[in-house]
Structures are given as structure tokens and as C-alpha cells.
Amino acid sequence: METPNYIKSLLKANIQKPQGRKVWSIDLETAWLPFFTATNVMGETRIPVDAIGAPLRLAYNPDGAVRFSKSGRPVVRVAKDISDNVRLVRENFVAGLQSYAHGVITDNSDDYTAQVIKAREAGTPIIAHDRDKLNEAMDKAIKDAIAHAEAETQAPAERELVTA
Numbered sequence: 001m002e003t004p005n006y007i008k009s010l011l012k013a014n015i016q017k018p019q020g021r022k023v024w025s026i027d028l029e030t031a032w033l034p035f036f037t038a039t040n041v042m043g044e045t046r047i048p049v050d051a052i053g054a055p056l057r058l059a060y061n062p063d064g065a066v067r068f069s070k071s072g073r074p075v076v077r078v079a080k081d082i083s084d085n086v087r088l089v090r091e092n093f094v095a096g097l098q099s100y101a102h103g104v105i106t107d108n109s110d111d112y113t114a115q116v117i118k119a120r121e122a123g124t125p126i127i128a129h130d131r132d133k134l135n136e137a138m139d140k141a142i143k144d145a146i147a148h149a150e151a152e153t154q155a156p157a158e159r160e161l162v163t164a
Helices: 006-008 028-039 049-053 080-107 109-163
Strands: 056-058 077-080
Touching: 028 049, 028 077, 028 080, 056 109, 080 109
Parallel strands: none
Antiparallel strands: 056 077
16 A cells, blocks of 8 residues: 555645644644635635634623633634634544554554554653653652651741740
């Protein structure tokens, strides 16, 4: 089985890193809006033009008041028609990844199994190292917390002796 070009293109590095509102970790203005405009033009979607023209909307409370976050900023959400279509693309994307992997497993099960075994073997020392470092850090944090608690406990007793 030969890897399809669309899968190969997903694995190539892209130098551009747009800065803006992300939807599913993909830039809304430079990726999603042009994509959905193009799919509307081709008749693949029927996203309302107002959703594409004003993709970011204020969020409102049930009483109709503007919703604010705990930090005091107004909550801005992506228009429902756009977020629904992004969700559909995401679900289809995941299905495509799973389908591709299934095809490779079915057609090349021995090679796939060998790759999994190699990955597990290569990952084992890394996992062990990270586990050891985490245990060391946790032990140190516990000792520091105990020392801090003991110092807090002794400090009031020492202050009483000094004031007496």
C-alpha cells in the first residue's frame, strides 16, 4: 500500500506560523475562513455569509447580558455555524487518520508490529528516567513542605519565648 499524498503533505514542515484566534489549534482568519469560503463557493457547505463575515461573537448570559470571564474580559466565541463545521472537519480528519492506520495495519501487519515493538523498546529507558526524576522531585517537594511546616510551627513558639 502506498501512502497517499494528502497524508505525506500533513507530515511536511510548514514555516509559516500565523498569529490569531485559533479554532482547533488552527488560525481562524488565515485558514478556516478562506477554507469555508472556498467550500461555500464550490457548494460543499452552506455556511451563512454573516458567520464568515463576523466569525467572532460576544457571548451572552441567559438574561441577555454580555458574559464576562473571571478576569473581567468579555467572552468572545466563534459563530456556531463555523464551530459546527470545524467539529465536522475534525471528526472526519480523525476518521481519516484511523482509516489510514487501519489500512497499514491490515496490509503490513508484520512491519507495523515490528515498529510498535521498536518504539516500546526505545521509549522504555526514557519512561524509566522520567519516572526516577519525578520521584526525586516529589521526594524533595515533600521534604521541603515538611521543613517549611516545621519552621512555621517552631516560629510562633520561638516568638513567645522572645516576648516573655
